[in-house]
Amino acid sequence: xxxxxxxxxxxxxxxxxxxxxxxxxxxxxxxxxxxxxxxxxxxxxxxxxxxxxxxxxxxxxxxxxxxxxxxxxxxxxxxxxxxxxxxxxxxxxxxxxxxxxxxxxxxxxxxxxxxxxxxxxxxxxxxxxxxxxxxxxxxxxxxxxxxxxxxxxxxxxxxxxxxxxxxxxxxxxxxxxxxxxxxxxxxxxxx
Numbered sequence: 001x002x003x004x005x006x007x008x009x010x011x012x013x014x015x016x017x018x019x020x021x022x023x024x025x026x027x028x029x030x031x032x033x034x035x036x037x038x039x040x041x042x043x044x045x046x047x048x049x050x051x052x053x054x055x056x057x058x059x060x061x062x063x064x065x066x067x068x069x070x071x072x073x074x075x076x077x078x079x080x081x082x083x084x085x086x087x088x089x090x091x092x093x094x095x096x097x098x099x100x101x102x103x104x105x106x107x108x109x110x111x112x113x114x115x116x117x118x119x120x121x122x123x124x125x126x127x128x129x130x131x132x133x134x135x136x137x138x139x140x141x142x143x144x145x146x147x148x149x150x151x152x153x154x155x156x157x158x159x160x161x162x163x164x165x166x167x168x169x170x171x172x173x174x175x176x177x178x179x180x181x182x183x184x185x186x187x188x189x190x191x
Contacts, residue, residue, distance in 0.1 A: 019158040020155055020158055024182065025162060026165055027166060028167050030062075033164055036189065042067060045067075049125050050083070050117035052127070054126070056089065059129065081116050094109040099139055099142055110153060124158070124160070125162070127164070129163075148184065
């Protein structure tokens with residue numbers, strides 16, 4: 001079921017995020033992406049959740065600057081495995097065979113990150129930017145398969161996941177692939 005929310009309502013939602021949510025963020029600017037991502041990640045760290053962040057190096061650096069500037073102690077969270085970051089391009093190398101995601105390698109890599117973050121039963125929320133990288137490369141079928149793998153992992157692990165795509169690259173397409181991506185998410189935020 002695809003529900004939509006604007007960013008002001010979405011900010012309140014972070015504290016009430018349910019397990020197994022698979023969220024889609026379509027953003028118009030880098031600043032809006034980082035603002036949404038900061039709310040999602042900070043909401044988890046300020047609560048009782050752990051977070052796994054798989055983002056481009058540029059976005060990871062900007063996110064960490066924002067989180068540190070808001071008073072979050074990322075070094076402590078990292079040591080406690082409550083903040084588990086990965087560079088998206090490097091993460092893709094862990095489970096892509098050629099231009100296709102390998103399910104066993106994906107489950108091994110991402111599953112290990114989720115178990116690490118869960119620690120002694122903590123809830124986990126994750127951000128994944130790998131799908132947007134595959135989409136930007138024109139590898140739409142692999143993007144859909146990766147979204148399906150994430151969707152199954154959300155259902156079986158209790159993980160809440162936020163995916164993000166630049167709005168024009170998804171909405172400007174109009175293909176069946178774009179509809180498939182929307183259908184795999186439980187909520188869509190566009191800003």
